[in-house]
Amino acid sequence: MDTLWGIDLGGTKIEGIVLDKSKGHILSRTRVPTQGDGGYEHVLNQIKLLISMLEAESGTKTDYLGICTPGTMDPVLNVMKNCNSTSLNGKNLKADLEKLLNKKCSMSNDANCFALAETKMGIIPEKCPDAKVVFGVILGTGVGGELL
Numbered sequence: 001m002d003t004l005w006g007i008d009l010g011g012t013k014i015e016g017i018v019l020d021k022s023k024g025h026i027l028s029r030t031r032v033p034t035q036g037d038g039g040y041e042h043v044l045n046q047i048k049l050l051i052s053m054l055e056a057e058s059g060t061k062t063d064y065l066g067i068c069t070p071g072t073m074d075p076v077l078n079v080m081k082n083c084n085s086t087s088l089n090g091k092n093l094k095a096d097l098e099k100l101l102n103k104k105c106s107m108s109n110d111a112n113c114f115a116l117a118e119t120k121m122g123i124i125p126e127k128c129p130d131a132k133v134v135f136g137v138i139l140g141t142g143v144g145g146e147l148l
Contacts, residue, residue: 003027003060007047007067008110010034010140011085014043016050018058028058040087044100051101065103068110069093111138 002021007014015031032050036043055061071083073094080088097105115136118124124131 001060003058003062005054005062005065007050007065009043009047009067009069009085010110011036011070012140014046014050016054018054018060018062027060028054030054030057034085036085036087040091043085043087044096047097048100051103063103065097065101065105067097067105067107068113069107070110072109073107111136114138 004019004021005016006019007016012034013031014034016029017026018028019025020027030050030053032046032053034043034046051065069080069083069088070085071080071088073079074081078092078095079090080093081090083089094105094107097103115134118136119131119134124134
């Protein structure tokens with residue numbers, strides 16, 4: 001079965017979803033606490049735990065994850081910056097997760113992901129098909145925004 005896997009790494013929770021790519025049905029959706037006060041390695045292990053839970057629940061595996069993050073990857077240094085989950089700052093989250101999980105990862109800021117998804121699959125195409133600018137705001141453990 002062809003599936004899509006997504007991970008939302010937040011300040012208080014890490015949520016994952018597995019979708020059947022052909023039908024768009026949810027095969028598995030679950031979350032674990034981030035527990036960022038446990039440190040960087042603990043957060044990585046929480047993501048690993050979530051992946052194993054999704055594999056068991058969906059009965060599938062993947063070699064590729066899409067991950068939205070509470071900060072951004074510095075394109076020169078390849079380390080996370082501006083994360084409200086401060087244990088992530090200064091770390092090469094992408095490389096560390098790829099090594100730990102033995103999976104390829106694609107990452108982007110959560111507000112960027114949210115705004116892009118709204119322009120492609122949310123209310124924007126239906127209610128505002130001629131929109132030239134979209135602004136999305138996330139209010140959670142942290143605050144983020146994106147202007148497209």
